[in-house]
Amino acid sequence: MSDEELAKDLGLVSAMTIGIGTMIGAGIFVLPGVAVNADGGAGPIVVVSFIVGGVIAMVNALSVSELGTAMPKAGGGYYYINKSLGPMFGSIAGMGDWMGLAFASAFYCIGFGQYLAVFVGLPAIPGLNSIQVGALVAGAIFIGVNYIGAKETGGIQTMIVGLLLSILAGFSVAGFFSFDYATLAGNEGGLAPGGYGAILPGTALVFVSFLGYAKIATVAEELKNPGRNLPIAIIGSVGIVTVIYAILVTTMLGVVPWPELSQDAPVAQAARVAFPESIGPITGVAGGAAAVMTVGALLATASSANASILASARINFAMGRDKIVTNWLNEIHPNYATPYRSILVTGGLIVLFIALLGQDIEILSKAASVLHLIVYALMNVGLIVFREADTPEYDPDFTVPLYPLTPILGAVLSLGLVAFMDGIEIALSGAFVVAAVAWYFIYARDKTDKQGVLSEHIRSRGSDLPDGVVDAADAVAPTGTENDGPTIMVAVANPRTESALITLASALAQHEGGRVLATHIVTVPDQTSLETAAENRTGLDQSSEELLAAAASDAEAFDVPIETKTILSHRGIEEVFDAARTNDADTVVMGYGGTQFAGGRVEGSLDELTHDLPCDFLVLDGQRLDLSDVLVPTAGGPSSDLSAEVARALRDTAGIDVSLLYVVDSGEEASGREFLADWADGHGLDDAEIRVETGDVEETIGRVGEEYDLVIVGATERGLLSRIVRGSLAFETIENLETPVLLAERPSARSLWERLVGGR
Amino acid sequence: MTSTDDADGQDLLGHVLLPVANEEDAFATAMALEPYEPEHVTALHVVEKGEGVPDKTPVEQSEELASESYAAVRRVFPDADDHTAYARDIVGAIFDAADEVDASAIAYRSRGGNRIMQFLSGDLSLKLVTNAHLPVIALPREDSSE
DSSP, X not given: OOHHHHTOOBOHHHHHHHHHHHHSSHHHHHHHHHHHTGGGOOGGGHHHHHHHHHHHHHHHHHHHHHHHHHOOXXXXXXXXXXXXXXXXXXXXXXXXXXHHHHHHHHHHHHHHHHHHHHHSOOOOBTTBOHHHHHHHHHHHHHHHXXXXXXXXXXXXXXXXXXXXXXXXXXXXXXXXXXXXHHXXXXXXXXXXXXXXXXXXXXXXXXXXXXTTHHHHHHTGGGBSSHHHHHHHHHHHHHHHHHHHHHHHHHHHHHHSOGGGOOSSOHHHHHHHHHSOSEETTEEOHHHHHHHHHHHHHHHHHHHHHHHHHHHHHHHHHHHHHTTSSOGGGGOOOTTTOSOHHHHHHHHHHHHHHHHHHTTOHHHHHHHHHHHHHHHHHHHHHHHHHHHHHTOTTOOOSSOOTTTTHHHHHHHHHHHHHHTTXXXXXXXXXXXXXXXXXXXXXXXXXXXXXXXXXXXXXHHHTGGGSOHHHHHHHHHHSOOOOTTSSOEEEEEEOOHHHXXXXXXXXXXXXXXXXXXXXXXXXXXXXXXSOHHHHHHTHHHHHHHHHHHHHHHHHHHHTTTOOEEEEEEEESOSHHHHHHHHXXXXXXXXXXXXXXXXXXXXXXXXXXXXXHTTOOSEEEEEEOSOOOOSEEEEEOOOSHHHHHHHHHHHHHHHHHOOEEEEEXXXXXXXXXXXXXXXXXXXXXXXXXXXXXXXXXXXXXXXXXXXXXTSSEEEEEOOSTTHHHHHHHTOOOOHHHHHOSSOEEEEEOOOSSOHHHHHTTOO | OOOOSOOTTOOTTSSEEEEOOSHHHHHHHHHHHGGGOOSOEEEEEEEEOOSSSOOSSOHHHHHHHHHHHHHHHHHHOTTXXXXXXXXXXXXXXXXXXXXXXTOSEEEEXXXXXXXXXXXXXXXXXXXXXHSOSSOEEEOOOTTTTO
């Protein structure tokens, strides 16, 4: 079995359990009482509100199923939207999902508090009522459980949901026998005292009871056979839950006249009425049933809150991966292996929401719904974009019926429902969208490099579309590409060359708006264990610290951000490659001497090592840099592009004069001049002095190079770097030249192996 | 790979299975093992599964963690193999992996924590040493002052 299959251990029942367990929570246990009494009394018509909520959820469930089977990835809604509509909408979706889950969790905690208050007297403290106190305690426990990662097994989870369903079934049966149609309809105003216009505002209020089916999609990658199980679980759980809600609410209202229904713990209240006081010799049945209901409510709200906190960590992870939020959030706890920072931040939000807004459960539930509805609406639009852009990798196993009607309906219904929220929630969500967009432009835009299918589609069809559309796509496109804000890693080895290397790196970083990472790689002889070396670090640390401190102060002169690191290793050059890779370096700057510290050990694995040069390499042969002019000999090619970039950086940051040299055979001076002028133009060096010389290439470079302070040589020689490392490079010019030489090598698209090892 | 079919005169450190949790733990564990010069090392990372409930971390993140851990082990033992297992029962997965890679011993470093924390996150040390059917080496912890 492949690793990928091993990672999948959620079957259909488990997936269903996640959906049902998350949805059945505070919504059904708390809101019926609030909803029937809302706005002067909506009355029994709220049963229809629940059903309408189920229909809206079902339409969205179809879309989520298609997207989920196409992209079984952690992150769910955020991931699809970021991928289709780009990172600006991705930011809205990610933040929306995240905050929506925090609001929902706060709501579940309040629900937990309300039922807890049935059992135990909770104290009120100034500023917080007793339910809030209970909710805060519950919230702290849920956060703690997720922080430690002490998880129930799947078996227990299934058992809890099974127990919950049987409790609710028992209640329905008992309710059926004491159901009285007169109780349901015989109150003042009949079935719809608030008129049928109360249905949709009711749905807006209770929609929070349906949040949860999309959680199945956030764990899609862990599902067995997601192509089949994901749609069944999502659609099935929405269907089951809708039926349960309709039965439960009808039963409640047929047992307790709606004006008397409790606004805190309606299910417990209804159970007390529905069950007879005594069955045969057993007395206290009604009280017992109410207690069982209360336990059910506590279990239900707890599992909803738990699942939501976990799902929010998934969304943080997906956002961190796309650099919409800092990856700092996603650090894993060393002992508990949980994304503890994400859990703590989300937990902090939950606590905040409970404390500030917990007095009014409606605000929490509606805020959660609004944010989720915005995400659902975007998701439906995203689905249409995927279909229309005809993305080749978009290949869902499940497709929505009646396309494009279903996703359009999903988007319209989702946004339409938002309109039935109160002014405060709409304002809140509007402010939230503005904040998310602001977040994107201020924080994320220059960090993320993910472009959505939509903007790719628009920009690739630029000529067919109105200018305004293309401009709009450009205006919000991410600017954080791989080339922007690069990391220039410097491998400093000794104090003599440190300053020259850092100066070069800083000039580059300043020019490209990047940062410098100064590493001191300390090679420890094989005979010395790293542990011993680490023990003797005091002396080592001091020299390393001095070196890196000098590097930091050199970089500061350029006003570029610098980070420093000491790396202890048995290996030399290999470690440079490793460090470049793990630190995501875009360019490595190192000394010529540094390439030699590999010693004999590298020989065997060099081929392995150099088969994928991780980034650009600049190797300086020379100890001091005192620049006023540089020479760039070129004959084209990717590595000379890199030399041009370095030359440009030096020119722009330090006002250095650049001369270009092209060596030709005699008689070809004119075409050579033309080539070089073109090349200069194409590389932003049109102000450089152009020199075309004839003769032997190496000899000419050597001769002309004497006149300059630095020669930047692009590695047109195949396998230049590996040969330098091996010490077999017969580039006498360089070795003999008094002038410092900078060798530039850029990995190219063609086989790096071939190029580096010289195409043997 | 050293064959361990025959227990007679078998080298205890012929092929050490090294269960590691994360980058830091992996490096520390490898460093603790390094002075004893094992012949061959296989790093093992067990991704804890819920078997019915979602994992603590997304699969992608778990696998990132695993590969960071392997890289850390290779900083000390460049030739180390790696092995990833997915299971709810971490200790069981360690033993299974030991059989699978034919290890001569399991070397681990207790990750400390007080009793309550060990209880809550499952005391792996105890299970590891009590259920073993092959040698289990407890590596010293440098900061075992607690």
